[in-house]
Amino acid sequence: MISTAELAVRLFVSLLVVVAVPLSFVLMFRTLDYIALDGLVEEFRNGRGATVRDRGQLNAYFEANETASVTCPHCGAANGENYTYCHTCQAKLDG
Structure with a gap:
């Protein structure tokens, strides 16, 4: 039989794998979406950015x-x- 401490460690690791790993991917993509240069891309798509060249x-x-x-x-x-x-x-x- 496993001890209470070992059970707690196993549950913690399981929760870490089940929750933290997918959450880290979501946070990574949200961060990339936040720092995207959408305004700059839209400027060139509309042609306004070309006038400064x-x-x-x-x-x-x-x-x-x-x-x-x-x-x-x-x-x-x-x-x-x-x-x-x-x-x-x-x-x-x-x-």
Whole structure:
């Protein structure tokens, strides 16, 4: 027969495994959800975040090399002629 102390330890370990481990996973995912940068992602999805990027250097590259480029209708950045989406704001390019 097991002693009362050993029974208490076994019950404590059982409760720890049954309750604490799943609870730690829930807390981990809730913490990750809390610190997610949803506002920043939504900013770029709406295109507002692209206006703060410097497009001058890449635009100057296309102008200096006289390389064919497609201008983004959304943010005005120059893109290579074979681009489907703008590298700056990820908007779909017309050409």
